[in-house]
Amino acid sequence: MESPVLLTLLSVTAVSLLSLIGVVLLGLQDAAMRRLILSFVSFSSGVLLGDVFLHIIPELSSSPLFHPQYTLTMLGGILLSFTVEKGIHWQHCHVLPCEEHHHPVGILSLIADGLHNFIDGLLIAGSFLVSVPLGIATTTAVIFHEIPQEIGHYALLIFSGYTKTRALAYNLLSALTAIIGAVLILVIGSSVPALGNYLLALTAGNFLYIAGTDLIPELHRGMTRFLPALLQLALLTAGIAVMYGLTMMGS
Numbered sequence: 001m002e003s004p005v006l007l008t009l010l011s012v013t014a015v016s017l018l019s020l021i022g023v024v025l026l027g028l029q030d031a032a033m034r035r036l037i038l039s040f041v042s043f044s045s046g047v048l049l050g051d052v053f054l055h056i057i058p059e060l061s062s063s064p065l066f067h068p069q070y071t072l073t074m075l076g077g078i079l080l081s082f083t084v085e086k087g088i089h090w091q092h093c094h095v096l097p098c099e100e101h102h103h104p105v106g107i108l109s110l111i112a113d114g115l116h117n118f119i120d121g122l123l124i125a126g127s128f129l130v131s132v133p134l135g136i137a138t139t140t141a142v143i144f145h146e147i148p149q150e151i152g153h154y155a156l157l158i159f160s161g162y163t164k165t166r167a168l169a170y171n172l173l174s175a176l177t178a179i180i181g182a183v184l185i186l187v188i189g190s191s192v193p194a195l196g197n198y199l200l201a202l203t204a205g206n207f208l209y210i211a212g213t214d215l216i217p218e219l220h221r222g223m224t225r226f227l228p229a230l231l232q233l234a235l236l237t238a239g240i241a242v243m244y245g246l247t248m249m250g251s
Helices: 004-025 030-062 069-087 103-130 132-159 164-175 177-191 195-220 226-250
Strands: none
Touching: 004 103, 004 132, 004 164, 004 177, 030 132, 030 195, 030 226, 069 103, 069 195, 103 132, 103 164, 103 177, 103 195, 132 164, 132 195, 132 226, 164 177, 177 195
8 A cells, every 4th residue: 555645645736637627628619518517516516425424424433533523623614615715706617607707806716726725735635644545535526526616717717818828827836736735734744643633524514515505506507407407416426426435445
């Protein structure tokens, strides 16, 4: 088994490189892009919920370091996500086109995305500090919810007036903050034994917030036909099934 440090660095590097996915997909027509993103949103909703309820909460409850404050930390993760989203006008822009495409929005989006990726790095590293299987599951959850976000974020920068090359470079730069967050936790993690568990609790709150307020509401927007709604349900269930499969592999 590879060391948690190496796996953490490989994982956050892979997550950071997702910022390049937009250049591959932006050539699609808006209608095709919308369908593709909504499919990812459906699947990643299930992955996030599955990671929380099948991996993180059972891991915390079985930990010898378990403390009731972990549940308060989960609530803190929700409040932190809410504060970040409110404080700097977090732009997810999962479904195109977005309503506002101006340079100030693009700049705010870069700042917000950099902070968001920094937190992702913290959470991934914290998960690997607890166990390698949990780190892999959490990285998987981050990757699948990052895909629609990175596509939308790249598109937002284009529509805010940046050239494709500059938008790609800025998007990659903001994504690299995940590595900074991960290295920070790897450096200080050994000196705080329960740090990984507290970060897991924050992860759970963060994932619940993303799934409940950003992703699932997007699936309800304008969705009146039965078959597309059934497909969304199937993809959401598939995301949960993937997390369950990872649980079985790690048991």
